[in-house]
Amino acid sequence: MSLTTYDVIITGGGLAGLCLARQLRQEHPDLTVLVAEKKKHPVPEAAHKVGESSVEIGAHYFSKILGIEEHLVEKQLYKLGLRYFFTDGDNRDVTTRVELGPKSFPKVPSFQLDRGRLENFLLEENRKAGIDVLDGVKVTAVEFGDPHHRVDIDIAGTVHSFKGRWVVDGTGRSGLLRRKLGLSRPASHNANAVWFRMGRRLKIDDWSPKGSWQDWMPMQERWMSTVHLMGKGYWTWLIPLASDSHSIGIVVDDAIHPYQTLNRFDRAMSWLHRFEPQCAEVLEAHRDDLDDFLGLQHFSHSCAQMYSADRWALIGEAGVFTDPFYSPGSDFISIGNDIVAELITRDRRGEDITAHAAFFSRMYLLLFNAFLKLYDGQYPIMGNAQVMTVKVAWDNACYWAISALLYFRRKYRDMAYMQQLEGLLTRFFFLHARMQHKLKLWNDADQASYGYQQMSLLDMPYLHRIQGQLWDDIDDATLTARLHENFAELERYADVILQMAGGRTIDRHHGGFENAAVFQLPKATVAA
Structure with missing residues (x-):
């Protein structure tokens, strides 16, 4: 036949x-x-699949390479970056938590899908x-x-x-x-996840009317970010969807938060009441809007x-x-x-x-x-605002300086080019692994108070620059030179981080990122 x-x-x-x-x-x-x-x-x-949040590489692939930018702009939602709220006390007031996230939409866009x-x-x-x-x-x-x-x-x-x-x-x-x-x-x-969708918009900006919360970010569109509620061994996501639904997920280290404590909706809500009570109270008001509930054990x-x-x-x-x-x-x-x-x-x-x-x-x-x-x-670090903020900054620097830059120039499919970068990439992967180990040791040794109340990584000139350079139209020789320059900067940045870990504090007036001008942050906004 x-x-x-x-x-x-x-x-x-x-x-x-x-x-x-x-x-x-x-x-x-x-x-x-x-x-x-x-x-x-x-x-x-x-109520379909998890994986609703895109970042720079994926967003570039969808919009520019596949050519579906019109659909993304008209039928999906622009994403206001990644936003993190770190544990403070009993987590009943989001305005007292350390907030890390952009104040405006980044130059290089991404989307909620x-x-x-x-x-x-x-x-x-x-x-x-x-x-x-x-x-x-x-x-x-x-x-x-x-x-x-x-x-x-x-x-x-x-x-x-x-x-x-x-x-x-x-x-x-x-x-x-x-x-x-x-x-x-x-x-x-070894991590597990559960997630569900609510058939209505959940705006974290409405969780508190307090003035300082609004003054730092007058546009009041935090809800358009992928919002992370962070604690030791876990994070909870809040992702808005263009259909006016909201995706909620809980991802946990199994050794700290066993899967059996949240693998049904009633258990997940009990878990939220214990670790994220403000979020739980918001969700309780909308139980009738539950669309689905799914879970996955040992997903990696x-x-x-x-x-x-x-x-x-x-x-x-x-x-x-x-x-x-x-x-x-x-x-x-x-x-x-x-x-x-x-x-x-x-x-x-x-x-x-x-x-x-x-x-x-x-x-x-x-x-x-x-x-x-x-x-x-690394999940235990998520409960440490000081170390996790530095980790997020470091991880983003690596992503924008090397990983995303290679993709934006379509080099992962260029064997000859990637072969001549093997030496650089080997050193990069080694530095990356070494820094993850050092961040873990820092977290194990230190639970210091934190000098910042709210900050944006893209206010850091170094990160703002390397993210903004992703779209630069450069030839292979310039790309190679930039990758080597970026790696040298990452090595210097790693030294700054290790100095910070040695001092064991990020103070809003002394030390921290201010130790190196290229990594300097503006003066922090601090709660009264």
């Missing part, structure tokens, strides 16, 4: 799969692509572009072959077989190919291999997942999809992709392991 043949079959039509299909069609208009998605579309808005709305849009746009998208179907088997693989798909109770030169797995954490090939690997980071996972010269690849959570803190999920989708597009492009040209597949797989997993160090063993 003759089977329908495609250049690429993507198993899974979630965010990663739908984005890759669109990207491949844009880069190769003659490419034939089949997407097989388990969920029947259209899916519900709001209603995943149901976005994935419905992408699916329909892909169909309009001539991509074959099957929804409400189940992939039952994948058999590898040469020159084509076979994919069996159950469509309305009948199994149909298709041939594809490439098979790309976008089936999420179920990991169809990861399980088939025995590639699953554990991750050392790794993988032995992402890409193969035998023309298969893993994308998104079908491969690896770190942690939702800093919202890196769409970043890894962006980088991974770019790599897969590069491998398919080279294969279509008749090139031997053995070296490229091996290099990209190793590079992607090194990046994953570097990101994992942001989280593994």
Whole structure:
């Protein structure tokens, strides 16, 4: 029997799969692509999937590379950055908590994403572009072959077989190919999450009418941030969605907050009453607006291999997942999809992709392991406003100075360029890992009082500059020079942080960031 043949079959039509299909069609208009998605579309808005907050890499991928900026601006929400509130007393008054977050929208934008709305849009746009998208179907088997693989798909109770030169797995954490090939690997980071959506807007700006709270940020749009309520071993997110719903999530270190204490809605509310009572009281008034409740235990996972010269690849959570803190999920989708597009492009040209597949797989997993160090063993720091503020500043500096800068110049898919950076990146990953260890030791040794009440990282000239430079149109030579300069600055910044840790305080008048002019903060706003 003759089977329908495609250049690429993507198993899974979630965010990663739908984005890759669109990207491949844009880069190769003659490419034939089949997407097989388990969920029947259209899916519900709001009560659909977690992963609603994007940061710079993911937002750039969606808006500029995929070209859906109009949808993001008109149908989603601009994001007012990441905002953190650190534990103060019994957490019954948000205005007394140390606040870290921007006072205005950053120069480089990001978005809050209603995943149901976005994935419905992408699916329909892909169909309009001539991509074959099957929804409400189940992939039952994948058999590898040469020159084509076979994919069996159950469509309305009948199994149909298709041939594809490439098979790309976008089936999420179920990991169809990861399980088939025995590639699953554990991750050392042991954290759990529960999340739910309320069918109404929850504005943290309305939680208190106090004057000093409003004076620091007159625009009163804190609710447009991804809001983090922070404590030892946990963080709680508040994310607004364009459908006027709000996403609420609790992410915890299992050793400090066992999963069984919050794995049902009533338990999650009891947990919030204990650790975040002001948030709990707000939510109690809207129990009738509950849309859904989901949980995931030990969500972090790794993988032995992402890409193969035998023309298969893993994308998104079908491969690896770190942690939702800093919202890196769409970043890894962006980088991974770019790599897969590069491998398919080279294969279509008749090139031997053995070296490229091996290099990209190793590079992607090194990046994953570097990101994992942001989280593994670091959750206790979340209760320390002083150390966690420095950690957030350091982590953002690394992201903007190296990781995001490489992506904005599309270099993760350029093997020759990345190979000549291996020495620099090795030193960068070592410095990054060393600083995460030092921050943990600082937290273990110090619970000092904190001199700031409210501050914005983008008021720090150094961070403001490196974030703003992401869009600079520079050639490879200039990029390389900038990366080396940025790494040298990171080394100096690390020295400043270690001096701060040695002094064990960030005072609003002496020491702290003011020890080095390039990292200087303006005078802090301090509670009366």
